[in-house]
Amino acid sequence: MPRPPRLSPDELTAALSGLPLWSGDGTGLHRSIELPGFPDAVAALVRIGFVAEELDHHPDVDLRWRTLHVTLVTHSAGGVTGLDVDLARRVDALFPG
Numbered sequence: 238m239p240r241p242p243r244l245s246p247d248e249l250t251a252a253l254s255g256l257p258l259w260s261g262d263g264t265g266l267h268r269s270i271e272l273p274g275f276p277d278a279v280a281a282l283v284r285i286g287f288v289a290e291e292l293d294h295h296p297d298v299d300l301r302w303r304t305l306h307v308t309l310v311t312h313s314a315g316g317v318t319g320l321d322v323d324l325a326r327r328v329d330a331l332f333p334g
């Protein structure tokens with residue numbers, strides 16, 4: 238599937254202003270999600286995984302005890318695209334913070 242283009246700096250700034258739980262730059266969007274315990278963190282990763290499969294767009298996730306460190310980047314585009322913004326919104330819908 239063709240990938241969309243990387244966001245411009247202005248587009249990225251606008252996207253991040255609508256994603257207050259996320260930080261980042263052109264190399265990736267980042268959010269950490271702390272759960273009550275390790276099993277909850279594993280379950281959260283599975284839930285994110287199903288959304289990722291639905292979107293055919295996948296996060297980089299570092300699971301540390303009960304915290305998921307999520308990075309979104311479109312690897313084939315070499316930076317952040319609208320697909321990452323879409324996935325960030327879907328993650329926030331699951332875990333509003």
Ligand SMILES: C[C@H](O)[C@H](O)[C@H]1CNC2=NC(N)=NC(=O)C2=N1
Pocket residue numbers: 238293294295296309310311312313314
């Ligand atoms: C064929 C399939 O669409 C691609 O391999 C997708 C799958 N998920 C992906 N996820 C992310 N984050 N970046 C990609 O470039 C990517 N490519």
